[in-house]
Structures are given as structure tokens and as C-alpha cells.
Amino acid sequence: MQSAELQHLIQLLAKLPGLGPRSGRRAALHLVKNKQTLMHSLMVSLKEVYDKLLSCSTCGNLDTSDPCGICTDPRRENSSICVIESVADLWALERTSSFKGKYHILGGVLSIQQGNTPDKLTIQTLVDRVAAEKPQEVILALSATPEGVTTTHYLVDALKSYPVTVTGIAHGVPIGGELDYLDDGTIYAALKERRPYSS
């Protein structure tokens, strides 16, 4: 039998994404075994993040300052805003170092079944940003799911009265992918979004 405190810790750990009761027990045991080296550092880190972390009121990114480091970075281009669903997507794009503009985190995609109505997402904030910051391009980098594509169409419509080019990231054959192994929908999207090669 575990103590009530340990049991509580296991229950909390089990609620983390990717973990369950069994892995929660394993994680708790690992922390207990490494009390000084891991558990204490984790406690300090959790407290620090809890105390200092803020959501950027401009783009929705998580940082210790508001506006966040990306929004205030003078090296980032003001001419483009990349619209994404979550902070995880921002981290994924930043890992590639391929985008030098600013971000806008939507907070999800439109889905009435999941309660994501337009007012629950930061769509109006995006429209206000476009009106105020006057970027040249808004890149819509949302999931290639029906909900993601619906949101893309919705945003295109919402931004149509502003002098901004709205683009979307390409959907289709992944790098290293073989056509024979792809599903019909992906091949269809890839063919539809084909582009000319300049000679």
C-alpha cells in the first residue's frame, strides 16, 4: 500500500498526456528513487514555470514576458504572420528555423462537436492584428483535417477585406514518401496543389 501522498502524486502523474496508472506509478517511483537529483529540480522548475509563465497577449505564445520574446525580437520580420493551432505547432516550426516572421496561435480549429466555436478561438484578435500591423502575408499553417481546412476557409473569408496575401502551407507527398504507399486523399491533394518548375 502506498501512502496517501504518494498515491496522490501517482494519480496526478497518470493524468499527464501519454501516461496512465501504470506509467504514473513508474514515474513516481523513479522520482522517489532520484529524490535529490530529479525530484527537487523538478519541483523548483515546476514552481518557476508556474510563477513566471505568461500567455502572450499578442500572439498567444507561452513565455515569461508579455509580449513574448518572439513578438519583441527586432530580428523577426513584421511582414508575415504564421497562423497555427497551438504552442506545440510554434515549437515545431521554430525547430526548423525556416520561418523568420511572427506567429499567431489560434487555440484550436473550428469544431462544434469539440465546442470550438469562432468566439472561443483568437480569430478576432488575428483580424485586429492584421488591421493594425498591416503584414504583407498571412500564412495559414493548420492541420490538414476537415476541421483544419474548414478553419482555413473561414479565415480566408474573415481576412478578405484586408490588403494582405493569405497563403496556406502545402499538403501532399511527404519528403521520402512513395506514391504507392500514400492514401488516395493525399495523392489527390498533392495533384491539386501541383506547382510549375521554372526552367
Added chain:
Amino acid sequence: MRPGVYSLTLQNFRSYESFSIEPMGENVIFFGENGAGKTNLLEALSLFAPGRGLRRARLADMLHHKGHAPKWQLDISLFNGHGLINLSTTGHISPQKERRTCESFGKSEKTLNALAKYTALGWITPQMDRLFFEGASVRRRFIDQLGTALFTGYADMLSQYDNLVEEWSKVRSGPFEPQWLKAIEVQVATLGLNLTEKRLQLSYLLNDKIGQRASNFPKAQILLQGESEQLISTYPQAQAEEMYLKTLAGTLAALDETSTPPIGPHKTNVLFHHVDKNIPANLCSTGEQKSLLLAIVLAFAELMKEYGTGVPVLLLDEAVAHLDTTRRTHLFEEIKDINVQTWLTGTEMLSFKEAQTMARFFHVLPGKAEEVEVKRGFL
């Protein structure tokens, strides 16, 4: 070695507390009394396709009556011509909810649709004897079951379309801006036409295959009727999409709250025809209808072998019950010719007399099945 199911294990499933069978890709015949648990074994196999299995039952109903744990588990080992594929599916039952998960090679898959990458299952059940009389949704489900087995991504397309139709209905009846509905409609139109095109492709392939096959069963023809089918066969893609959208938008005020979109693959009517007699299948005799259904499924088994990416397996539950000796012999000969692993059930061992050299026989008793050594000429 032929592609097929090499082993199947059931735990806590229906009448089986723990059960295992190793047919090694050979055809399987289960015989036994009514209620012995023959269909349960075919149902277990059918759960390796996306969807709710051949009985479309609730997961809780599939739990063994002793129910030591609130879950049942099925494991399968398939040979695809190159190597073994290990799949498992588990039904988790709790008072709040029930859900089914699946794993391939010991790793969790995101959705059940992933099973379609590995398996291509076609089946006939006694309930399907009424297929030609049933409502349009049952006939569409039959076609979609075949599409799922044949085309990669079909199951995903189907669930995405169903999801979008639900979104459309809810957004349409809610207090939301019209541009949300408009954005959904663009998706409904694109996906609706893609799904319609896939179904049409399936019907062309099947009709061609049925026409070409040298079969002793009557030739059937499948016809798909609906507005989206009409658009696809009349206009180029872009124009069809535009007209689809117009139909969706045009009826906004006329529909009530529970309505589904006025056009789309959810409205398709699937019709079956007896080619030789030139009459609709629902006007045929009971025996003829069974034969037509067998003709479709046998042709489909050949298609699965030629076009499908998954391991083809055919499940025929009580399919020989109403067939005379000649028809039974034809059925077994054609199964042999098609060379797709087939699992059959029936109450009498003697009903399978003509199949004694082409299958392994198992006597199903409550909770178990014993293999019966059948020597040529024994039956």
C-alpha cells in the same frame, strides 16, 4: 504459403473465455449446433476491419459472461506474402463509456481505421439475406464495407465525411455566422464528391469483375443513384463542386433543424440488378437473392486480391444453408479458384461434404472448437 490468417486468439470475448486457433492461412469450416459460438469467431475476425464488426453490436455485449476484467482482447497474426503482421484489438468497457483500441506490431494505432492498412475483409451474414429489401442506409453500409476493404484511405474519408455532415447540421441550426457554414460546405462538397467518385469506381470495378468472371452464380449489377453521382458523371470536377455548393447553400432556409445536407453520398441509393433476368434484385426469389449476394462477394474477393493492399479474407456465415448441392459445389469450387482464405460456418458437417479437401474442419462446442480430421471420402 498463402496470405491469410495464421492465428487468432480470443480473450474474454462472447462465449470464449480464452481461445486460440492456428489455421495457417488455410480455409476454415466451423460446424456445430445453433448457439455454439460459430458466428462469434467470425465476428472476432470482422473486428480487424474498421467499424463495428459483422453484428454491429455494442462492445459490452461482446464481453464474456464471466467478465473477470472489464475488457476483451483479440489478437491475430496475418501473413501478407512477405512476413507476419501482428494485430490486436481491445474493447474497453466501463459504466461511463466503451471504446475500442487497436495495435499493430505491439504499437498503439491512433484510430481503428489503421486496421484497413493490413486487412481486407469481406463478409456475408444471414442478416444480409434481406439486404435488397433493407433501407438505403443498409445498402450504402454494405458498399462502404467493400470500399473500406479495397481502397486505402476509404475508411478515413468515410469517417471524415460523417463528421463533417454532423458539423454542418449543428452549425446550421446554431446561432453562428454564415461564413462558418460556408467554410464547412466547401469541405462537404470536396469530400462528398471524392467519396462519391470512390464509390462509383468501386461499382465499376465490381460490375466489370462480375461480368468477366466465369461463374455459376447469376450475374449481378450494382447501380449508384443520387444527385452527387449525377454531377460527377455529367460535369468536370470544378463545375461539379460549384453546383454541389449551390445546392447546399440554396436550401438553407427550407430545411428543419435535424436535416442533413440535401445532396451528397449520404443520400445515395444503391440498387442491385439481376443481369440475366433483367429485373431488380428485390424481385428475385430468396434463393436467387442469396446467389446474387454470393456472386458479388466472390467477385469482390478477387478484386481484394488484385487491388487491395491488405490481406484478403472472406467470412461466410451460414452461407450454404439455403443452397442446393449443385450450388454448394459451385461455391466451394469458386472459393478454391479464387484462392482467398475463406472462413465458413454451418450447423451440419455434411453441408460441407463437397469442401472436404479444401478446408480444415472445426467442431464448435460451447467455449471451444475441436479440429476434426477429415479424410477424403470420409463424409
